[in-house]
Amino acid sequence: MSESTHSRIADEALAAELAQAAGAILLGIRAEGLGVDDGRELGRRGDKAADSYILDRLAAERPGDAVLSEESADDRSRLDAARVWIIDPLDGSKEYGLPNHADWAVHVALWERGSGITAAAVAQPALGAVYSSGDEADSVPANSPLRVVVSGSRPPAFTEAVAAELGADVVHMGSAGAKAMAVVRGEVDAYLHAGGQWEWDSAAPVGVAQAAGLHCSRIDGSPLLYNESHPYLPDLVICRPELAESILGAIAKHSTESAVSGRVAMAREYVNALLTHDATKVRFATDAWRVENGQRTGDTGAFISNELEQGQQYRGIVAIRELALREWGESVVARYLLDLGTPGQAPAVTVFVTEYFGIPAGEIESILAIIEPYENDSKEAGTQ
Template sequence: MPETDDLSLLIDAAQDAGKIAARYFHGFADRWDKPGGQGPVTEADLAVDQMLREELTAARPDYGWLSEETEDGAERLSAEHVFIVDPIDGTRSFIEGSTTWAHSLAIARNGRVEAAVVYLPLRDKLYAAALGKGATLNNQPLAVSTRAELDGATVLAAKPNLAPSRWINATVPPISRKFRSSLAYRLSLVGEGRFDAMMTLHPTWEWDVAAGSLIVEEAGGIVSDRARQPTHFNNPVPKLPGMVAGGAIIHDALLTRLA
């Protein structure tokens, strides 16, 4: 896949992030809980965030910055381009010693993601996408699942998404629910075609899904909120009202059945 300059920058930065995070893995990072029930954070999250911010903004000083681990500011809202970064997506998995955490890096231009990388260093999986150029895993092209039947489809989702109240007539379709802690990895797995769809029905931080959403779209899938509205990033409050992603038929079928 031809790489844009921005995509090459993200790939290099993600690989550097993997080297830093690996040094803290297997319990060597101090951890604490963020205020307001926002979940855990570790030394590794902050070390990766600092490196990424320094490296990326030095290369693109006119780009805005939005990261889970950096205090947000209004400056990014006036920038044409903005980095949207989750230094470690799946921090709980990182703490528990799982290898399903990822570095999630994206660049959005006027609200649309144009370059994206999701990197799982301990699994040697580097997903990448550039707008109009397709998506890859370790330089091999990706395509979403072409499944045509919702019944039996594999859907990556947290358990509360399958509560009967979420579905028309309180009837949950007979799908096979699977789970990964990292939303970026869930989206990437859908782009890879290993799972038919993913969904998260609660408000979702932009840094969790920006990179993965482009990987799904460039692999031929559809990404929207539950009201079928397309994604728009770099919002004043950097949250989206949930997300449903998958091949066109399964994406439509899920949205049709949701209450």
């Protein structure tokens, strides 16, 4: 056995061990906390605990390797590293916070320069299962009719058209890892996604799926690339290899959406959080700042995130309309109308918002907002 083969086997074993152990931690937290009312807070507790465990183990056992984790600040030194662990300590945090849901997972993957994903593991703790790129591939028969799994909350717009062309049934599920492992087990024949993802969402599932002999690519058939400057991967296909040509052809025929960039997606998540008061998917730099009409309204990412969720100044937002986003270089500008008032009633006030986001890498570093009075045409006509 060569040294490189031995190293790969050791990395695969470590990935599986980390995923399984982090899953056990998550099961313990879930058992203790499922009685709480706030499932989102439960997910955050789990995310933090699993992330801390995995990072501590990697620091001890692979001290020379870089790490890209959903729950940690993006250390740009990873771009020059030969080995980068790509981690999602809790994929499917929404489902994790709900009782009787097994569709959540732990992702641990290793990317190596020149080789891509070389070791990967996905744990589904609620099923008592761990899947590894080191597992022996099993041959499973296709389903009849074919079964396609998509996100329960953000299915691709082309889902029904593609399924109809393939004569396939559609299954909805949470967690990218859970959906990918359903393909590995043969419960479904393909996993399609086009609603936006990050590298940590797919790195481990793709590593396991590729080792199992499945086709993995972007929806246009191009390869999935990892450890990129901006860790955003908007879409993917994981499927039985014999179905790849027909699935990609059907997607090309029925897909009318253009994939947005990671920076635009990140700015959009921030704007959405103003309305939903859920900042779970918004990534801020530790020292992120925000200025609104010349007034400093945030000096840390944690403060801005908490304000989005708890700040009373945002509770009166009832709608965001006519959102337009444009990217240039490392910046994104968002322009939109923001309605303030009482839900179910005509807005009491509408303002026009222009926000400039500084997003050099995988986190929002700055927000400069200009908020102006706005009167629609009907109001202006009534004053003449």
